[in-house]
Amino acid sequence: MSDDVTIRLLGISGSPRKKSTDYIVNEALRYAQEKYNAEVEYFSSRGKNMKFCIHCDYCVRKKQGCIHKDDLVELYDKMLWADAWIIGTPVYQGTLSGQTKTIMDRCRAVVARDPKAFMNKVGAAAAVGGDRMGGQEPAIQNILNFYVISEMIPVAGGSFGSNLGGTFWSKDKGAEGAADDSEGIRSLHRTVNKLMKTATMMKKIK
Numbered sequence: 001m002s003d004d005v006t007i008r009l010l011g012i013s014g015s016p017r018k019k020s021t022d023y024i025v026n027e028a029l030r031y032a033q034e035k036y037n038a039e040v041e042y043f044s045s046r047g048k049n050m051k052f053c054i055h056c057d058y059c060v061r062k063k064q065g066c067i068h069k070d071d072l073v074e075l076y077d078k079m080l081w082a083d084a085w086i087i088g089t090p091v092y093q094g095t096l097s098g099q100t101k102t103i104m105d106r107c108r109a110v111v112a113r114d115p116k117a118f119m120n121k122v123g124a125a126a127a128v129g130g131d132r133m134g135g136q137e138p139a140i141q142n143i144l145n146f147y148v149i150s151e152m153i154p155v156a157g158g159s160f161g162s163n164l165g166g167t168f169w170s171k172d173k174g175a176e177g178a179a180d181d182s183e184g185i186r187s188l189h190r191t192v193n194k195l196m197k198t199a200t201m202m203k204k205i206k
């Protein structure tokens with residue numbers, strides 16, 4: 001796509017492993033780089049020190065960010081840098097992983113400091129389950145809700161295959177399982193197409 005704006009895309013994996021979620025988020029970044037010349041950054045939950053939000057309200061009272069100075073400080077910077085995000089989560093108990101939820105909860109601190117911090121950034125989601133219908137859509141829906149609450153613009157790839165975002169069936173076979181899911185790859189690429197086109201439009205308006 002020959003456009004005069006370069007989109008900064010952040011991929012986030014909410015998996016503690018370097019397996020299927022890591023694969024699908026990196027596939028989204030690879031595709032966006034190759035097809036749209038996107039600048040990309042990646043954050044994986046793997047091995048990270050990420051504390052739960054403890055609802056101390058330090059962020060609301062002080063407006064200086066989160067009381068926790070852990071590995072999410074690095075992610076906050078990447079979130080602010082990016083025009084568009086794609087969050088990938090493994091499906092745990094029919095919904096998103098605890099790591100993905102912790103990341104979303106901890107964003108309260110960023111928005112408490114600056115309510116417009118994420119406004120009009122564009123967000124997409126992808127989920128990978130061990131089962132064919134294991135809760136991918138509830139997982140994605142939670143991420144899309146988070147984008148709405150953050151005043152971002154949630155997108156997905158559209159009807160007939162990419163309804164709410166990238167949906168994968170790994171068969172519990174890690175990266176290889178996700179890579180073998182051709183319908184999942186198609187749903188992801190269509191989601192990235194929409195993400196990049198919407199982010200380009202938004203950046204041009206700005």
Ligand SMILES: Cc1cc2nc3c(=O)[nH]c(=O)nc-3n(C[C@H](O)[C@H](O)[C@H](O)COP(=O)(O)O)c2cc1C
Pocket residue numbers: 015016017018019020021022090091092093094095128129130131132133134135170171172173174175
């Ligand atoms: C605690 C836990 C709960 C899980 N619950 C589900 C589930 O409800 N539905 C499902 O399809 N897969 C479930 N799985 C399987 C993972 O979603 C699947 O293996 C996924 O590909 C893991 O992502 P990863 O390779 O990035 O770790 C669960 C796995 C774990 C560890």
